[in-house]
Amino acid sequence: MPWSSRRYFDAEPESVGHARDFVAVTLTAWGLRSVVEDVRLCVSELASNAVVHGTRDDHGFLVRLDTHDEDFVRLEVHDSRDVQDSLRRVRVRHSAETDTAGRGLRIVDLVADSWGVEARRPLGKILWARFRAFPDSPEQLVGHVAELPPDASIGTEVAVAPRLLDGREQPSRARRALQ
Structure with a gap:
């Protein structure tokens, strides 16, 4: 059965934790505990990027989860930065051990089954990640x-x-x- 849920967050550092809580509660309610930890980690990275790099003044970011693809959960983080400017900068970096930033998309690349970026109209972009999900069942999870x-x-x-x-x-x- 396809499910979808979304929530808007202010562009504040505290919102990253609220986004993690939102995905954990939503996925647990949907009976998809198998992906909670992975999706929480990725939403943390993508929401952090939205707060630091992807939002315009007086704009926040949106987190959306859906299960419209069979066997997958799709996570989306929508931001509000100018499309051409922000699409150009989205790439996986290979940070040095001493770097204190720049690992977010590398983590998403390692953890998600696939990920990408799409333009969002009238402004911003959507960073998305897909995760293979297995429903909770008595056989799998006590x-x-x-x-x-x-x-x-x-x-x-x-x-x-x-x-x-x-x-x-x-x-x-x-x-x-x-x-």
Whole structure:
């Protein structure tokens, strides 16, 4: 069944975290936990780029998720920068180890099954990424195991890892690509 959801965010650094939360909640509600970690990582990179490089004054960015392609989730981040200027600059960089920026699209390239950029009218562009998704099922996923640090208290963020039936953690493509 095809699903689609979108949300507008202000062009502020805090919005990147809100975009990560939006995709995690949406994909979990759709029963697609298998891609949550990968899509969260990619939306973080693309939303960060939109905030820093892709928005005009008084414009934010839009995050859209859909499952119209069978077996795939499509993530889109829409920005508002002038089309010709911004399309020219979209490319994967090969940063040096000492560089503090410039790895975002490299990460998207490693984690997503495919990605690209399209012009958006009247202004801006759409950076998109596709991820092969497998629906949650009792055969695939028993539940989520939260690993709490010893000094955990209320409000502590926890790592939630999907577990296979035999108890092994199901690694995400993001974790495998960045190891």
